[in-house]
Amino acid sequence: MQNTAEFFCAYCGEPNLTFVDLSAGRLQSYVEDCQVCCRPNILYISIDAETADIEIATEYEE
Template structure:
């Protein structure tokens, strides 16, 4: 199953959309460039096992 989720860039604060791959586990992290400012964000993704709700935190990639 794959779906999308929204996160906010750690650099410019703009909203971005990313794909969530549920087969990757309930806790994932990867780097994705902002669609607006092109700077790299570390995405920390947590998926609730019961509801499958997605929560994303971002951090700066130096």
């Protein structure tokens, strides 16, 4: 099962959409390039088990 969620680029601050695989676990992390500036962001994804709300934090990839 997949869902989309929005995150803001750690470099340029622009909003991006990403697909989140809800079946991959409650806590996930992976690298995704910004759709605007093409720089890599580390996404830390937290999914609420009861409501399936998705929260995304971003960080620069060094």
